[in-house]
Amino acid sequence: MNSATREAFGKALAELGATNPDIVSLDADLSCTTKSATFGKVFPDRFFNMGIAEQDLMATAAGLATCNKIPFASTFAVFATCRALDQIRNSICYPHLNVKVVGTHAGPSCGEDGGSHQAVEDIAIMRSLPGMVVVVPADDVEAEKVVYAAAQYYGPMYLRFARLASPTVHEPDYEFDLFHGEVMRDGDDVAIIACGMMVPRALDAARQLAEDGINARVVNMHTIKPIDEDLVEKCARECGRIVTIEEATIVGGLGTAVTEVVAERCPVPVRRIGMPDIFGKSGPGAELLDEFGLSAEHIIEVVKSF
Amino acid sequence: MRQDVRDVAKQMRVDIIRMLAAAGSGHPGGSLSATDILAVLYFDKMNIDPSNPEDPDRDRLVLAKGHAAPALYAALAEKGFFPREDLLGLRKSDSHLQGHPNMQTTPGVEMSTGSLGQGLSVANGMALAGRLDGRDYYVYCLLGDGEIQEGQVWEAAMSAGHYGLDHVIAFVDHNHLQIDGNNDEVMTVNPIDEKFRAFGWHTLTIDGHDYEAIADAVEQAKATKGKPTVIVAETIKGKGVSFMENQVGWHGVAPTAEQAQEALEELGAL
Numbered sequence: 001m002n003s004a005t006r007e008a009f010g011k012a013l014a015e016l017g018a019t020n021p022d023i024v025s026l027d028a029d030l031s032c033t034t035k036s037a038t039f040g041k042v043f044p045d046r047f048f049n050m051g052i053a054e055q056d057l058m059a060t061a062a063g064l065a066t067c068n069k070i071p072f073a074s075t076f077a078v079f080a081t082c083r084a085l086d087q088i089r090n091s092i093c094y095p096h097l098n099v100k101v102v103g104t105h106a107g108p109s110c111g112e113d114g115g116s117h118q119a120v121e122d123i124a125i126m127r128s129l130p131g132m133v134v135v136v137p138a139d140d141v142e143a144e145k146v147v148y149a150a151a152q153y154y155g156p157m158y159l160r161f162a163r164l165a166s167p168t169v170h171e172p173d174y175e176f177d178l179f180h181g182e183v184m185r186d187g188d189d190v191a192i193i194a195c196g197m198m199v200p201r202a203l204d205a206a207r208q209l210a211e212d213g214i215n216a217r218v219v220n221m222h223t224i225k226p227i228d229e230d231l232v233e234k235c236a237r238e239c240g241r242i243v244t245i246e247e248a249t250i251v252g253g254l255g256t257a258v259t260e261v262v263a264e265r266c267p268v269p270v271r272r273i274g275m276p277d278i279f280g281k282s283g284p285g286a287e288l289l290d291e292f293g294l295s296a297e298h299i300i301e302v303v304k305s306f
Numbered sequence: 307m308r309q310d311v312r313d314v315a316k317q318m319r320v321d322i323i324r325m326l327a328a329a330g331s332g333h334p335g336g337s338l339s340a341t342d343i344l345a346v347l348y349f350d351k352m353n354i355d356p357s358n359p360e361d362p363d364r365d366r367l368v369l370a371k372g373h374a375a376p377a378l379y380a381a382l383a384e385k386g387f388f389p390r391e392d393l394l395g396l397r398k399s400d401s402h403l404q405g406h407p408n409m410q411t412t413p414g415v416e417m418s419t420g421s422l423g424q425g426l427s428v429a430n431g432m433a434l435a436g437r438l439d440g441r442d443y444y445v446y447c448l449l450g451d452g453e454i455q456e457g458q459v460w461e462a463a464m465s466a467g468h469y470g471l472d473h474v475i476a477f478v479d480h481n482h483l484q485i486d487g488n489n490d491e492v493m494t495v496n497p498i499d500e501k502f503r504a505f506g507w508h509t510l511t512i513d514g515h516d517y518e519a520i521a522d523a524v525e526q527a528k529a530t531k532g533k534p535t536v537i538v539a540e541t542i543k544g545k546g547v548s549f550m551e552n553q554v555g556w557h558g559v560a561p562t563a564e565q566a567q568e569a570l571e572e573l574g575a576l
Contacts, residue, residue: 024438048434051468056461059424063431066409066417067362069438071431086421087458091428095409095418 003168005161005197006104008143010035013072016151017043023151024064026050026073028057033163034074034104054079058087058101065097070151076110077103077119077160081126092156093129100150101126101158106136107247108275108292109164109197111285118280124252126158127225133157134225135178136246136254138199139168142222145176153178162247164285166197169220181228187215190303191235191242195221195254198245198294205299214303227257229265236266243271243302247294250274271302311517315345318380319546320575321393325376327566329397332405335556337377339481339514339541340448346520347446348381356386359413365443366416366432370425371450371479372406373558378415379403387414423456425449426476430462433471444528447476452484455493460505466534467506474534475527479514481543483554502536514539547572 017023017039026048031037040047050057054075061071073080080103081088092099103122110118126134133155137143143161150157169184184199185206194202199220206216217239219231235242242262244255255272262270275292289295318341326332344367348354352365369378376396383390388402395401402411406420417428429447436443453459466474478498482489489495499509508530512519520539527535543557544550547569550561561569570576 024434046438048469050465051461053458053461053465055424055458056427056430056465059427059458059462060431060434060465062424063368063417063428063433064435065431066366066428067432067435067439069435087424087427090418090421091424 002165003140004163004165005137005140005143006035006163008140009102009147009159009161010038012144012147013039014042016148017046020070020151022068022070024048024069024071026057026061026071028052028054028075028079030075034102036072036074054084055087058084059091061099062091062097065099070098070100072100072102074102074104076117077106077122078117081119081122085125089129093132096131096155098154099156101156102161103158104161105163106160107162108280108288109162109247109285111163111288112282114282115279120249120275120280122160123224123246123248123254124256127252127257131156132225133223135223136160136195137222138196138220139166139170141168141170141172141174142176145174146222149176149178160196162197164197167200169200169203178223179226179228181222181231182220183217184220185216185218187217188238189215191217191219191239192245192299193219193221193232193235193242193254193258194245195224196247198247201294201296202245202299204296205303208296208300209303216303221254224254224257227261229261232258232261233265236262236268241269241306243273243299245273245294245299247289248274249277251277269306271306273298273302311345311349314349314384315342316573317384318345318377320570320573321380321383321390322376323547323561323566323569323573325379325393325396326560327563328394329560331397331560332376333373333558334550334561335483335543336371336450336479336481337374338545338547338550339543340371340374340377340479341545342515342517343448343477343479343520343539344377344381346517348385350521351524352446353443356414359387362439363441363443365446367446367448368417368425368429369407369419369448371422371448371453372419375405375407378407382414385414422450422453423458426459426462426466429474429476430466430471433473434469436473444473444475447474449476449478451478451480451482451489451495451498452492454478454495454498463502463505463507470532471534472531475524476534476536478536478538479541480538481541483543483552483557485557487554498538499536506533508533508535509538510535511538511540514541515545
């Protein structure tokens with residue numbers, strides 16, 4: 001309970017390294033906090049600190065990938081996806097290389113470091129790159145399984161992890177399916193489609209809504225690209241309305257991806273909850289989430305508003 | 307051996323002119339300045355075999371200055387990675403020969419490039435992989451002199467020095483010209499060798515059109531242990547076609563049919 005997905009990333013990578021000699025890890029002077037250092041301590045020969053040089057980080061990872069290594073290149077989400085975007089585009093995605101781009105400290109839950117460090121646009125940016133898979137695990141259990149799945153899957157992938165500890169919503173034996181969303185609670189009055197640490201908040205909201213006689217379905221849409229279109233359509237058909245929630249800008253991320261599918265396959269009303277085209281700010285991460293409306297209370301309010 | 311390289315370089319220049327004329331666009335200046343370096347690497351120094359293109363022990367070349375793709379394609383065709391006829395498809399929609407190198411489409415291309423400044427980092431990654439696997443291959447990286455204005459080149463220079471990547475051999479094709487004019491008028495790049503030395507590199511400066519000098523520099527680089535080597539190759543943009551030589555206007559313009567005819571005559575192809 002209550003562990004950060006970045007911790008699970010470091011742990012899983014170190015475990016994976018023991019059985020898969022092709023796994024290599026690169027970081028940009030943040031390994032202690034992205035937790036790639038957990039791997040580095042066990043496998044110093046396969047860990048490369050590239051210093052504060054994110055462009056070099058990503059393109060070096062690409063070079064390793066051309067030689068059949070499976071590089072996990074980690075840094076804060078904002079630096080990975082913005083500072084090194086051209087490298088991810090041209091040296092990783094364009095040649096479709098097997099690099100796992102790991103962005104930690106994503107979203108306002110990053111907290112006190114403030115808006116400069118809180119990636120809100122990373123999901124949208126990564127989603128727009130041809131061939132890029134985008135995954136945002138809901139908790140530590142899922143984060144671990146995502147790391148294993150990433151190593152199994154060939155191709156560029158963006159893994160988004162959080163700094164802040166958040167509730168565990170999965171049992172250890174949970175079977176993760178990379179390309180299929182997970183229905184965590186059934187209901188047919190409304191579907192709440194969430195990702196990342198918004199999943200436990202969506203479950204909270206659904207429990208409270210049930211007390212008011214509203215049966216909300218909760219979907220953990222861990223993989224935002226390619227999104228599970230059939231599940232989105234099923235939610236639209238069976239629930240008739242959808243609320244999305246993500247710890248990111250509502251422009252171009254999970255909400256947009258869901259809306260695209262709904263518009264094409266089964267138009268129903270959708271409300272998107274996320275950062276409303278604004279940057280974050282300094283403050284305790286948990287408080288910021290509430291302040292920006294990334295809360296069970298706000299989900300309930302939105303569900304009751306349409 | 308050397309005479310072979312000379313013949314190959316001549317054929318490459320002919321191919322470059324022919325494919326650019328057929329394409330109607332592309333970059334002759336920097337392709338011709340890099341031709342002799344690529345000819346020596348592909349036909350004298352590099353351990354590569356088109357019949358075994360995935361050999362894990364093969365040497366690799368990253369064309370960081372991806373706009374010199376015609377020179378790379380000419381070398382790869384001559385080497386036998388694909389038929390020479392393919393060259394005339396350059397930049398056309400039904401061809402595997404993209405405007406800038408694409409490892410997904412073109413046999414023998416080790417890395418997709420085009421956005422400047424990324425190739426040296428990629429070469430470093432390849433060398434790190436070779437070290438991890440205990441392999442002895444070399445990774446060559448061909449950079450443009452304008453390209454080194456990209457900050458990432460110096461991030462990569464720093465990391466190659468830090469990790470002592472003695473199996474990275476970089477060339478800077480120092481033809482002194484870039485799109486907007488002379489390097490040092492656009493943005494001062496000189497001194498190039500001193501900058502690399504400051505990052506822990508072994509540096510050499512040679513005549514980039516002297517086959518012996520290029521080959522000797524590679525041998526000196528291989529003999530240098532514990533640090534990467536950069537070979538600053540003094541070159542002439544447009545080398546071999548007199549009306550293109552040292553003319554900035556020939557950076558990114560293809561010759562017309564008449565100009566191509568004139569160039570091919572000078573190159574002895576007609």
